[in-house]
Amino acid sequence: MMFKVHPVRHILIIVVIAVVLFPILWIFTTSIRRDNSSISPDLFSDQTTWQNYVDLILERKNVPALYNEISNIYSLGSPYNKMSKGEILNTLNGNFSAFEGYFKGTSKMNDSITSDASWISVNFIPKAESEAIENVKSNAGMDMTYLSTFSAYLSNKFNALDQNYKLAGLYDTLNTVKASQTQRAIEIAGQYFPDILTTRATYTNAMATVLPSISNVPGEVSQMLLENNADGKTAKDLVGAYQETVDSLKNGTFNYGQWFAPVYLRRINMDTINLSNTLPSTVSQRLQNIKTLVFASIQKVNSAQAVYDKSVNDAISKVQSVRNDLTGTLQSSLTNLNNTYSTLQTQLSTMMASSTALLSAMSYDASQVSIFSNNIVPTAMAIDDMISVMKGVLNGKTAPSTQSGVFYDVSSYISQIKNWVGISSKYHVFDSITAQVQKILDDLEYIQNNQSLIFTNMSSNAISNVKSSLPIALLKLQSGLSMSLSVLQNYDASTQKYDKIASEVPQMNKTISEISSEIPPMQQKINDINSKIALSSLYFKTILMVPVIKTDEAKIGDFESATAFLSDLNAYYGTLVNSSIYKDIQPIPPSSRYDQFFNTQKLIDTINLTLQTTSQFNTFNAQYGNYISNLKERSNAYIDINLLGFPFSVNELNAMNNLYQNQYVSTIAPALGIVSRRTNELAALPYFKDISGRLNSINNTSYYLTQDWQVKYLPPFLLWLLNSIIVAGSAAVITVLLSALMAYPFSRLRFSGRKYGLISILLIQMFPTMMAMVALYLLLNYIGQFLPFLGLNSLGGLAFLYIGGGIAFNSWLIKGFFDTIPTELEEAAMVDGATRFQTFWRIILPLSAPILAVTVILSFIGNYGDYILASIIMSGINHYTFAVGLQTFATSQYSSNWGLITTAALIGMIPILALFISLQRFIVGGLTQGSVKG
Amino acid sequence: MLKKTIMWISVAVIDAILAWVITLLMANGSYALGVIVVLLLIFIDYALINPKGYPFKYMIPAIIILMILTVYPIYFTVQLAFQNYETGYMWTRDQAVNIMLDTIVISPNPKFFNYSVYTLYKDYKPTDDFVMLLKDSNGNLYIANSPIKTGKAKYVSNFEMITNGSISINGVNYSIVRSLKDPSQIIAISVDGQNYNYFYSPSDQTTFPNLKFFNLNYGPELSNTEFINSQFGTLFFTTTYGFNKLVTAKYEYTLSTMPVVENGHNVEKTVLVNTMTNQPVVEHDYAFWNVDPNTGKQTMIIGYYGNVGFSNFGSLLTNKQITSPFLTVFIWTFEWAALSVFFTFAVGLILAVILNNRQMRLRTIYRTLLIIPWAIPAFISIIIFRVGFFNVSFGIINRIFLGEWLHLAPINWFGDAFWAKVALFLVNTWLGFPYMMVISLGALQSIPSDLYEAASIDGSSKWHSFWTITFPLLMTPLAPLLIASFAFNFNNFNVIYLLTGGNPPIPNSITPAGQTDILLSYTYNLAFGGVSGRNYSLAAAISILIFVIIAIISAINFKLSGSFEEVNK
Structure with missing residues (x-):
């Protein structure tokens, strides 16, 4: 056993380490997350990407960034206003080829998505569909059992009801009859109101008898008009109106009240009158006759329909009155009681x-x-x-x-x-x-x-x-x-x-x-x-809908029929769950049984959306590319015009931006987002295991597609890092060099003033430079007027301050190192004729080189971590050091972009961490000599 | 001999350069810096010339930098602390006077002049040489000659009315050249026979392509040009109308001699006079003031800085609105430094005690892992803590740990002084415990183990022997380090500024002070905070206070660590 000796100590330490290092783990995992971690409810995510690192390290300009750049070039903004034509064209051509690279990449990625999606669509979806249908079929039995049981239970209850309650429950069904002439609903209502059935039969009959007499009217009229060369708009409209009328009779959907019959009849009437004026009198007479015939026929149908409508309305008012009888008196006396009660109160x-x-x-x-x-x-x-x-x-x-x-x-x-x-x-x-x-x-x-x-x-x-x-x-x-x-x-x-x-x-x-x-x-x-009325009402709904569902279930064979079955089933369940008796009965079977079906449906939708989006993206890509190749052809002339001093607005740029906004931003990007999210969800499902690779590939590719086309704000972190390294590094090297020079006489020579010199150094090194920040700021402001490279907002100025702040401390430290080097070597060298300076340069420095290197690195780490002086001295985004840049970015409107912040943090900390850990020994050793950090 | 020659030549060269620098500095009025350079010159000459100065040769570069970046700033800070150098008073008296003399004011009933610019072309390119054609509201035309520089950023141009198509100004003949096709167009102005072409006019859209050139090459000059005519007085391009048109305007203040009563005598004295009211400008409280001739009310024009004695320190102690927030900050700074040391040392010591066992496996790996928070640049950790962990609405502490997992109400980390302090101590303990752990480990290992053996033979418990043997023995080497850590945290700007920014603010404070501000961040806010202006002098006064406190702490520390003895070695 490894931890035999101190198990408790090990456990304690491991727990502490886990807590202490959690922020570091969090920084790393957040930097490789693909989703927006600042709003995600999860601490970690399994969707990862190195995109933030690619963005920050390569600083590759994506399409919108390139667009901004060429816009700037065409308007000759800084720095292009100071470039020659050749340079400008070179940059422009570079950008154009970058554009072309993106177009190729986009179409390649689109193709890859399309091929994955089509593969799924061709090879997987049929199988998935049949599986899903199986899923529905195998589970539908449970619903059928439930429905039969429930129907039986319900009809028992219903039969026990008085006739009045039964009638009262018919209200909804009658309204269905009135609104849509559903055959099944008419039959149900007919059991209680036979009138409806008989009048309905008369009505249907009327339509059937009338139809043959007018069914050839459209053809006849058309023929007649053609013979008389009347083929204008009016003639066509007349034939159309007749045809519509005949069709509606044929379909049995003729309904004077709801259908636009009056409109058509008015059209027939007006058109006939209008045409009569231009046609020979015999023909117009015939048209008139036809019109009269049709009108008469329709009149017949209409009156039959009116009788039918009346019977339905009568039934409805009957039911209404039954309802009133049942509850009306009671309800009003209850209201009276309530009123009396409240008055007395x-x-x-x-x-x-x-x-x-x-x-x-x-x-x-x-x-x-x-x-x-x-x-x-x-x-x-x-x-x-x-x-x-x-x-x-x-x-x-x-x-x-x-x-x-x-x-x-x-x-x-x-x-x-x-x-x-x-x-x-x-x-x-x-x-x-x-x-x-x-x-x-x-x-x-x-x-x-x-x-x-x-x-x-x-x-x-x-x-x-x-x-x-x-x-x-x-x-x-x-x-x-x-x-x-x-x-x-x-x-x-x-x-x-x-x-x-x-x-x-x-x-x-x-x-x-x-x-x-x-x-x-x-x-x-x-x-x-x-509740009795509700029960009765539910009963009628049930006998209306359940047979439909049963038919649906029997018909399940393809995906559409399964969808129809589920939609009818869910509609009925919805009614059931909302009814007042639901709390007394057995709950409906859980809907999760059909998850596979619905997920298959989602898969089909997603694949369709994917195919549609990629094809749209391809078109958009080609159009965008077209603009770029146009610009490429014309760029020489455009730049010339600009350089000759004529301001020139490049309309291609506006068109490109419009295209980008209308196509990419409003449609493609949201669709890709949906595709990415759904494929991720679907890939995790067991029954889509076979295609999870392809789904993941679609997911990843759509993510990387958006990375190329999305507008991004990328602060110049690498430039900031470089600024920091230059300033901190040069300051560290110079500081240690000057300090070594300063330390040498204090260590090796005895002279008057040595003691006070050392005390001064000791005192000066206690005061952090930043305490004189106001003075230093004003001093650099002053020096900058004469020596701009040491002034405010210059790397030199900041390095200058770091050198000034580090000399005293490092001199004291290095003097300590020098004191530990034995003097015999120097004495020997001096006996051999070396000068003082030579002994310093050739003996002391080489001997203490390793420790001086460590001092340089420590000094570098110290300078790198400074925020206060850099924030005072540096302004303007391109002059920031890493500390100031990170802080500015973290307090800006982009502060919720945790991916970028954590990536930048990690990039900025890794070198220092590595240096520090590898120099642990020296840092720990240096502590006793008064070096303080932390 | 050669060596000597080289030495003398280098001395001469260095002295010459430094002498030039000294003259330059003295001419610019920066006497203190001049004195510093004089001292440097003496030091360098001594080191180079005098054989006794040999050791100082090594120190020359370091001393130069120390003098400029340490000694001078200290002097400057002290000087600043006794001045009123703050927003509104950041000029010397001379600069203030010059700014007033440069102020332009539009005449009460201004006349406007349209203008067009005519430029001399050379190789089809416009040059810096131009003349202007002015037109008043009556349609009279005038020629204004090329502006002549009369002072720093001051130009003068004379303009005269054109009669019969030409005019002579200062002996130069100007005549207008009209278009043959359309005589209303003046296409050029001939200056002694040389044609200046029509270039730019703000009322002519066809010339706008030349606007960029105009703004870049003529704009700076024209905005500082005074156009003079004996009849109309002076014209300017003012900030009100920009380059749209010229307007009759004049300098708001002029110098003139006036009889004033001074020490009971009537003397003629040069004073600034407001040309609009003809009232002399009065001067008191380090500022110039306009006097309203009717009501006698005074309004401040511009301030300048000067020595105010101890008033900055005085206001820290007596001005209630400054004193009370200052005291809050002052006390919190001590609490912060002391508690920071306590927490980091407590955690570090406990971990060191756990790790202090040579038989323990993986000991070095554990130690290395625990050092990581120290090894990461503090500013990065702090920024990540603020953005990702403590942010009130997004941070994972409020949103995930408290919200999703524990279903607790979010904590207002930076709006509530107590929680802001909790956050500060949490973060600072995380940052600082590795250092304490490492120094404690070092000190623990130097305690001889036979002491414990003796104690255990005497029947002392582990807990007892820790407090009676380990802890006292630890404190001897660690005390100086703990005091140094106190001094470090006393000025630990990064944690305070980057985590809470001093928030929440202290109510009713006229200076930018927060309830978690320490003295240094308070100083920073005073000097560079921005919102309520910059008060450099008060900042410098507080800096001096910090100097004093740090000096006392350091003195104690030197005493404890024996640094003074090292000096005498």
């Missing part, structure tokens, strides 16, 4: 709402009254105190026998208070305040009863005191009482209303529940009736 909810409103008003009023009690209670207590003072004075004294005088008339107060108490005492809410007011009432009545006695003792100080303050107390009492009285009355009224409503509600609820209990049974009844 509305009333109840109104009552509930008003009782709620009353309750809240009452509680508001009660709270108001309690506010007034703050006024009344102290007054009551004060009056009570006054009366007790008086009572104390008057205790034991008796009133004079005669009415001596009135102390204070409080009768009006008493009646007021009585009124108040009369209401408040009714409600327990006011119990406490009622008690207070009652006390006042008692007191005041005491005064009223003892007026004389009190008056007599008016001289008492106490009583005169009371006399002075009593009116004020009473006034205060009065204001409190009168203000609260209205509230109290309000409360009283509300309470009464509320009680009334409360007493009505239970009754109302009862009524409602009674009504609502009546609704469901009635609804149930109606449903029952409707």
